Amino acid sequence: xxxxxxxxxxxxxxxxxxxxxxxxxxxxxxxxxxxxxxxxxxxxxxxxxxxxxxxxxxxxxxxxxxxxxxxxxxxxxxxxxxxxxxxxxxxxxxxxxxxxxxxxxxxxxxxxxxxxxxxxxxxxxxxxxxxxxxxxxxxxxxxxxxxxxxxxxxxxxxxxxxxxxxxxxxxxxxxxxxxxxxxxxxxxxxxxxxxxxxxxxxxxxxxxxxxxxxxxxxxxxxxxxxxxxxxxxxxxxxxxxxxxxxxxxxxxxxxxxxxxxxxxxxxxxxxxxxxxxxxxxxxxxxxxxxxxxxxxxxxxxxxxxxxxxxxxxxxxxxxxxxxxxxxxxxxxxxxxxxxxxxxxxxxxxxxxxxxxxxxxxxxxxxxxxxxxxxxxxxxxxxxxxxxxxxxxxxxxxxxxxxxxxxxxxxxxxxxxxxxxxxxxxxxxxxxxxxxxxxxxxxxxxxxxxx
Numbered sequence: 516x517x518x519x520x521x522x523x524x525x526x527x528x529x530x531x532x533x534x535x536x537x538x539x540x541x542x543x544x545x546x547x548x549x550x551x552x553x554x555x556x557x558x559x560x561x562x563x564x565x566x567x568x569x570x571x572x573x574x575x576x577x578x579x580x581x582x583x584x585x586x587x588x589x590x591x592x593x594x595x596x597x598x599x600x601x602x603x604x605x606x607x608x609x610x611x612x613x614x615x616x617x618x619x620x621x622x623x624x625x626x627x628x629x630x631x632x633x634x635x636x637x638x639x640x641x642x643x644x645x646x647x648x649x650x651x652x653x654x655x656x657x658x659x660x661x662x663x664x665x666x667x668x669x670x671x672x673x674x675x676x677x678x679x680x681x682x683x684x685x686x687x688x689x690x691x692x693x694x695x696x697x698x699x700x701x702x703x704x705x706x707x708x709x710x711x712x713x714x715x716x717x718x719x720x721x722x723x724x725x726x727x728x729x730x731x732x733x734x735x736x737x738x739x740x741x742x743x744x745x746x747x748x749x750x751x752x753x754x755x756x757x758x759x760x761x762x763x764x765x766x767x768x769x770x771x772x773x774x775x776x777x778x779x780x781x782x783x784x785x786x787x788x789x790x791x792x793x794x795x796x797x798x799x800x801x802x803x804x805x806x807x808x809x810x811x812x813x814x815x816x817x818x819x820x821x822x823x824x825x826x827x828x829x830x831x832x833x834x835x836x837x838x839x840x841x842x843x844x845x846x847x848x849x850x851x852x853x854x855x856x857x858x859x860x861x862x863x864x865x866x867x868x869x870x871x872x873x874x875x876x877x878x879x880x881x882x883x884x885x886x887x888x889x890x891x892x893x894x895x896x897x898x899x900x901x902x903x904x905x906x907x908x909x910x911x912x913x914x915x916x917x918x919x920x921x922x923x924x925x926x927x928x929x930x931x932x933x934x935x936x937x938x939x940x941x942x943x944x945x946x947x948x949x950x951x952x953x954x955x956x957x958x959x960x961x962x963x964x965x
Contacts, residue, residue: 563595828864
């Protein structure tokens with residue numbers, strides 16, 4: 516071999532090695548960019564869209580499409596395409612087994628029987644296509660890369676694409692495993708919240724039974740205390756009259772009357788009895804509300820004055836609010852009538868007002884409840900002067916199990932249940948406004964025709 520021939524051979528080897536280096540460089544670029552695309556994505560469609568961008572930069576083509584092979588239904592349906600907005604019909608896998616089972620570098624699609632009938636809609640402008648199946652830990656896919664030119668994909672292009680696809684399949688498997696782990700964690704958190712919610716419901720049921728029992732036991736002593744005080748008040752009237760006449764008939768009695776300040780004692784005693792009777796009536800109202808709340812009949816709906824429902828709710832929560840929050844309820848003089856279950860609707864007001872109380876425990880707060888009656892509906896607004904609800908949180912407050920409270924302090928069900936109750940009555944529950952100056956909820960309910 517002459518020196519010239521040796522030189523030509525060396526040049527050929529260098530060209531081949533340079534081609535290989537370029538090929539490896541392209542593969543490495545694809546892998547690096549693809550890894551970044553996959554690791555920074557959270558959804559499958561986002562992963563594929565990012566991969567299409569990477570492929571388009573390294574391996575020029577007209578269209579990229581990836582289809583999912585559903586083995587149970589024996590169908591193939593595109594899940595992502597580089598052409599946005601295009602809709603695709605699923606194909607039967609058995610009609611294209613010869614096309615989808617292995618890697619194919621199609622020089623001219625016109626040479627493939629049935630191409631136009633089956634794949635012409637997916638890749639309408641394609642004249643040459645690279646097809647490669649890939650399998651991940653959870654699914655099977657088919658890559659299709661097309662170009663309008665015949666014979667657009669060289670053997671080197673094909674090798675790069677096949678090597679890249681193997682890498683993508685492996686990386687996608689890791690992505691799917693991460694997704695499964697996240698899903699499992701989400702399910703575990705949801706299960707934990709459901710268990711806490713069930714425990715809370717059990718506690719509330721037990722508390723309801725206890726409240727009913729206590730209310731029953733207290734009714735009897737309150738009854739005779741009320742009766743005795745009423746009798747004592749009547750007796751006091753007679754005693755007052757007797758003392759007055761006895762004082763007039765004797766100077767000694769008059770002196771004793773003045774010394775002991777009997778007039779003050781009689782007046783103050785009457786006032787004390789009045790206050791005691793008021794307290795008993797208040798206690799009786801609370802017990803009646805507790806008994807009513809402890810035995811809810813969820814199916815029973817009656818026509819009620821909305822004022823009365825709100826007063827029922829406030830009676831139950833007043834012990835929580837009296838030391839921290841001033842609750843100002845402005846009654847509606849029209850007495851708007853609604854057709855509801857009193858206990859269920861009272862629970863809605865309890866949930867919203869309790870949330871407001873808890874939000875403003877760090878300062879003296881105020882909650883204003885107002886009613887505005889329309890011809891066909893009644894609006895009730897519950898406004899507080901708390902810190903408000905951040906926009907990111909406001910978007911989720913009606914989602915079941917969503918809560919900003921620490922573990923064990925809330926189930927995240929209060930507002931979602933409240934919304935469901937109001938909507939069941941044909942009404943609406945909205946967060947009307949929220950700012951650093953406070954929050955306002957709007958409850959709108961259908962009004963019973965007059």
